[in-house]
Amino acid sequence: MVSKNQIKLITSLQQKKYRVANQLFFAEGIKVIQELVESNFELVHLYTTQNDFDEVSNAKKTIINESDLKKISALATPNTCLALFKIPANKEIVESGLIIALDSIRDPGNLGTILRLCDWFGINQLICSKETVDIYNPKVVQATMGSIARVNVNYIDLNAFVSETELPVFGTFMDGKNIYKSVLPQEGIIIMGNEANGISPEIEKLIKNKLTIPRFGSLQKTESLNVATATAIILSEFRRNNS
Numbered sequence: 001m002v003s004k005n006q007i008k009l010i011t012s013l014q015q016k017k018y019r020v021a022n023q024l025f026f027a028e029g030i031k032v033i034q035e036l037v038e039s040n041f042e043l044v045h046l047y048t049t050q051n052d053f054d055e056v057s058n059a060k061k062t063i064i065n066e067s068d069l070k071k072i073s074a075l076a077t078p079n080t081c082l083a084l085f086k087i088p089a090n091k092e093i094v095e096s097g098l099i100i101a102l103d104s105i106r107d108p109g110n111l112g113t114i115l116r117l118c119d120w121f122g123i124n125q126l127i128c129s130k131e132t133v134d135i136y137n138p139k140v141v142q143a144t145m146g147s148i149a150r151v152n153v154n155y156i157d158l159n160a161f162v163s164e165t166e167l168p169v170f171g172t173f174m175d176g177k178n179i180y181k182s183v184l185p186q187e188g189i190i191i192m193g194n195e196a197n198g199i200s201p202e203i204e205k206l207i208k209n210k211l212t213i214p215r216f217g218s219l220q221k222t223e224s225l226n227v228a229t230a231t232a233i234i235l236s237e238f239r240r241n242n243s
Contacts, residue, residue, distance in 0.1 A: 001062075001064065001068065002047060002062070002064055002068045002071065002072060006072070007071050007072055009022070009024075010026060010072040010082070010084065011071075011072060013025060013026055013084075013138075014074050014138055016134045016136075016137070019087065019134070019136050023086060023087045024044060024084055024085065024086060024087060025084075025085055025087055025136035025138075025141065026072075026074075026082055026083060026084050026085070026138060026141075027082070027083050027085065027138075027141050027142070028073060028074065028075055028078070028079050028081065028082045028083075028138070028141075028142060029079040029080075029081065029142065030052070030079070030080065030081060031145060031146055032141065032142065032144070032145060032146050033046070033053070033081055033082075033083045034053075034146070035145075035146025035147075035148075035149050036083070036085055036146065036148070036149050037053065037055065037056065037083070038149075039149035039150070040088065040149075041085045041086070041088060041149060042085060042086040042088070043056065043060055043083060043084070043085055044060070044083075044084040044085060044086060045060050045061070045062065045083065045084045046060060046061045046062070046081065046082075046083045046084075047061075047062050047064050047068075047069065047072065047081065047082045047083070048061065048062075048063060048064070048080060048081035048082075049063070049064060049065060049066055049069055049080045049081065050063075050080050050081070051063065052080075052081070053081075066078070069081075069082065074138040074139070075142075087136060090154055091152050091154070093125060093127060093152075093154050093156070093161075094124070094125060094152075095165060095166070095167055096187060097123075097124065097125070097186070097187055098121075098123050098186070098187065098188060098189075098190065098235075098238060099123070099125045099126075099127060099167070099188070099189045099190070100114065100118055100123055100125075100126050100127070100189075100190050100192065100231065100235075101126075101127045101128070101129075101158060101161075101162070101189050101190065101191045101192070102114065102126070102127070102128045102129060102132045102191075102192055103129050103131075103132075103158060103191055103192065103193045103194060103199050103200055103203050104129050104131040104132055104193070104194040104197075104200065105128070105132045105133060105192065105194065105195065105227060106131075106132070106133055106194065106195060107133065107195055107227075108133050108137050108139035108140040108143060109139065109140075109143050109228075110195065110226070110227050110228045111128075111132065111133050111135065111137075111140045111143070112139070112140045112141070112142065112143020112144045112145075113143055113228040113231075114126070114192070114227070114228050114231050115135070115140075115143075115144045115147050115148060115151055115153070116143070116144055116145055116147040117228065117231050117232050117235055118147070118151045118235075119144075119147035119150050119151055120147075121235040121236070121238075121239055122239075123151065123235065124151060124152055125151070125152050125154075126151050126152070126153045126154075127153075127154050127155075127156055127158065127161065127189075128153065128154070128155050128156070128158075129155070129156070129157075129158040130155050130156070130157065130158075132155065135148065135153045135155075158191075158203060159202050159203060159206070162189065162191070162203060162206045162207075163206055165189060167187055167188050167189050168185060168187070168188040168189070168208070168209055169188065169189045169191065169206060169207050169208060169209060170188055170189065170190045170191065170207070170209040170210075170211055171190075171191040171193070171199050171203070171204065171207040171209070171210055171211070172191075172192065172193065172198075172199070172210075172211055172212065172213070172230060172234065173198070173199070173204075173210045173211070173212055174212055174224075175210070175212065176210035176211040176212035177209075177210060177211055177212065178211075178212060178214050179211045179212065179213055179214075179233075179234065179237050180214070180237065182211060182237075182241075183241065184237060184238045184241040184242070185242075186242045188209075188238075190231075190234060190235075190238070191203060191207065192227050192230065192231055192234075193227070194227075195226075195227055198224075211234070213225060213230060213233050213234070
């Protein structure tokens with residue numbers, strides 16, 4: 001059984017203000033939960049319809065029915081399990097290697113996918129402007145497919161950070177230098193802009209290295225790439241240049 005107070009708490013965590021107030025977030029699905037359980041994230045409680053997760057003590061596990069799972073799930077079609085975790089303390093930003101910086105990314109699916117890309121391409125550090133969607137949003141957590149456990153994420157004053165860093169700063173623009181013809185370094189900060197407006201004018205002023213992914217279509221009418229797709233191409237090129 002899930003009590004009314006538990007249902008109220010878990011469903012409230014769909015909103016950022018309650019995640020911040022309680023310092024909790026939740027994840028759904030066996031794969032994501034398994035990744036988090038095996039990581040440094042602290043499990044608060046697991047709710048599951050199956051007799052699984054043998055490594056989780058009975059004190060932190062409740063077997064529930066599908067009806068109760070629907071009451072606490074954020075999914076239209078609930079999986080078989082949901083787990084509460086503590087939001088960890090922020091880790092220090094290490095300014096080395098490649099760093100992805102997000103300027104006001106608003107779509108949870110895009111953020112989750114970009115975090116998975118960071119994990120795939122060995123990017124240990126993801127920094128986000130304070131206007132970027134919350135990494136512990138349930139839709140973001142779901143989209144990361146567990147990669148949230150392996151990438152350090154910080155929310156900062158992006159303008160101040162870019163102003164002070166000694167690393168080369170790269171940004172994507174329609175009038176930038178062709179990325180396929182560029183010599184790309186092993187270290188640097190790669191800034192990806194908002195889905196609708198791109199990189200903000202304040203940040204653009206601080207970017208000395210402007211890149212573009214050229215269009216090859218004969219009509220040249222596509223205005224832009226999805227930000228997660230663009231991130232994949234850019235990271236692939238940076239890694240290819242230094243492999």
